[in-house]
Amino acid sequence: MKPLCFARNQIIPSSEATLHPMDIGLIRGYGIFDFFRTENFVPLFLTDYLDRFIGSAQKTYLPLDFNKETLRNIILELIEKNDLRQGGIRMLLSGGMSDNHFSPAKGDLFIFCEDLMFPGEQKYTNGVKLSSIEHVRALAEIKTTNYTFPVWLSSNWKKEGAEDVIYHHNGLISESSRSNIFVIKNGEIFTPDQNVLHGITRKRVLELSGSIKIQPIGFDETLAADEVFMTSTTKKILPVTRIDDRQIGNGKPGKITKELIQAFQEMEQKNSG
Incomplete structure (x- = not known):
């Protein structure tokens, strides 16, 4: 502080x-x-x-x-x-x-x-793991202070070697506890349309790639994705290479994710003068 x-x-x-x-x-x-x-x-x-x-x-x-x-x-x-x-x-x-x-x-x-704590460089190089949990965040479109559930969960996901969780309900994903989720399949980028906070980093990524589709995304579709990444103020764009025990794509950060990381860095530099 x-x-x-x-x-x-x-x-x-x-x-x-x-x-x-x-x-x-x-x-x-x-x-x-x-x-x-x-x-x-x-x-x-x-x-x-x-x-x-x-x-x-x-x-x-x-x-x-x-x-x-x-x-x-x-x-x-x-x-x-x-x-x-x-x-x-x-x-x-x-x-x-x-x-x-x-x-x-x-x-x-x-x-x-x-002070800020960003994820270590190895997490951007190797990607991170998310643990899945069936849940929908209350008042998801509002940034409330109610983080009781993920704070309670955090001890378990750390034991599992996970960076965070990915919420899903009725077969559809929504978000992580503090981040938005993007899924890439066959060169197309998708992000969920319901039960999500409209993150500012998410908004900027949508601007970087005007062809991103905002629509329902199945949990099974996410597991079968070529690439997955998460976005937030403190993570920027962070590759996800494993969900639970399931490897995403080839298990490494993908080409499109890396391109967006670079483009977002350039956007930040432009906005910071």
């Missing part, structure tokens, strides 16, 4: 940020957040993240007293004060303290600056 954060209505030392124990963000797990990165002091794709954060507040009935321009200015000030050349920025809006300890109320806004 970097030294300074924004808490409620001012910039203060991060160590002094507090949340009331009866906030429903804590006792009910109800709140929203977003997370993005800086490169060369520039918050990447900031407009997209702010739009999603503001939209999440509206969809969860949480009052947000700051407009996009005000949020942008706060973030830029935090970047400068924390000397955040390359790092992460986490925005959090709590559920608030309601009279019945259940209904959404006026919550507190926090913005923290953090």
Whole structure:
């Protein structure tokens, strides 16, 4: 955690940020957040993240007293004060303290600056394993703070040597716990259309390849794919070469995935000045 954060209505030392124990963000797990990165002091794709954060507040009935321009200015000030050349920025809006300890109320806004941990280079070279689990994330299109299920699962998937999970339900895949999923077969790229968060990295990958098909994808189709990769803020584009005990393709990151990794890196460099 970097030294300074924004808490409620001012910039203060991060160590002094507090949340009331009866906030429903804590006792009910109800709140929203977003997370993005800086490169060369520039918050990447900031407009997209702010739009999603503001939209999440509206969809969860949480009052947000700051407009996009005000949020942008706060973030830029935090970047400068924390000397955040390359790092992460986490925005959090709590559920608030309601009279019945259940209904959404006026919550507190926090913005923290953090160090980043990317997957090791060998994971991009060799690809990673995902463990499959039958599940659909609640309110999948909203970036809520409710990660109870995957946090509980994480001890098991680490024991299995997996990077994360891949959710499926009624024969169709949706997403990973913190990433979107893409599947490649016979040169065509697909990504699921339902029960997924509309990730910002996902959005950029869709821009990089305008022919990607957004449609239902079967779990069996995914296992039979030539290539699979996952996308997120902290993973960028990460190849998946195994699901459970099933090898994907030839067991190595594929040609199209590698091309997209390079193209995304170039897009980031362009956007970071």
